[in-house]
Amino acid sequence: MIDTQLWDGEMTCVRHDERTGATFVIALHSTTLGPAAGGTRAMTYPSVDEAVADARRLAHAMSLKMAAADLPMGGGKSVIMLPEPRAKLDDGQWRDILSVHAHNLELLNGSYWTGPDVGTGSGDMDVLARVTRFAFGRSVTAGGPGSSAEATAQGVFSAIQASVREAGESGLDGLRVLVQGLGAVGSRVASLVAEAGARLLVTDVDEARCEPHVAAGARIVPADEVTRTECDVLAPCATGGVIDTDIAATLPVRVVAGAANNILTTDEAERVLHERGIIVAPDFIANGGGAIHLVGREVLGWSASDVLARTALIEKALDDVFASARDQRISPLRAAAARAVARMQP
């Protein structure tokens, strides 16, 4: 049973496609600042309810992200609940799934624009864009701005720098930074923090992704020991939902700042971390570089260097959020959400 009570967003569309076996969920959280936008996540889920809940949580985060970055878009997200893991689908099945999704986008006629997310990439946006205009993030060869990973990683690095200063450090030199997930974003974040003098710890379920960093001096942490590993900064760059209330009570770190959306599972986890004096960079600000890249390049006509300049402002945005949280004696997450919501008023 889909819960209609516990979400303050505008609309959720759910479509099951018998032929491909995929279920499509498109959540439009807010269109106050502009058309809803947010990536398409394609993966398996235990149930449609969980796919809907994920789409709604992610769409909410997109509204906050757009408002926090001062971008003229609202928040939305698509989830494609796959019949089997992506790696088990053949190219034909995947093309059919994308073709249904392109039709969904056409039906929404610009109220929602998509882009890449977990399980989709620039090449998939190229496929969608053959049918619909409402896809951001096509590859450079297809005339698009290409991957947002570089901008996201730069923004996360800025967020880590602001957060360690808030924790009383002058910089990253000598600090232990654990990067969880060494994909498109995490591998770049790992390189940036290592270049800044941090002692790098890395983990990925795919151990081969750790190898280049280990060769450059990083230490591997087993994937299931991440939240028990003592370090100065934990940078979750794999999936969300890393820190629940129990983990928050014991997490042996000083700072949490990463790329994943919705790193904390509950408000209670946030309260516990705040009470313990752990600095948490709101993820909808820390990972805003991707949205700045996509909306900046595709809607606002920015160059790559405009995008980098805007992404660098994430550091100042977080300085302001931390200062306002201190003044009001609330957590940075609450201070950041209050600012974003204030910007979202019609």
Ligand code: NAD
């Ligand atoms: P990616 O798929 O390229 O990389 C994810 C990596 O995490 C992979 O190497 C995977 O093996 C690893 N991983 C998955 N589960 C893990 C686990 N439990 N423990 C350790 N490693 C695990 O994804 P990405 O583009 O690098 O994005 C990383 C995160 O940042 C995602 O949560 C994404 O939603 C978020 N994000 C990305 C962007 C962007 O521009 N790419 C923008 C905003 C937010």
Ligand code: PPY
């Ligand atoms: C995200 O940043 O979490 C995304 O979903 C990427 C995105 C950003 C803006 C428009 C479309 C996709």
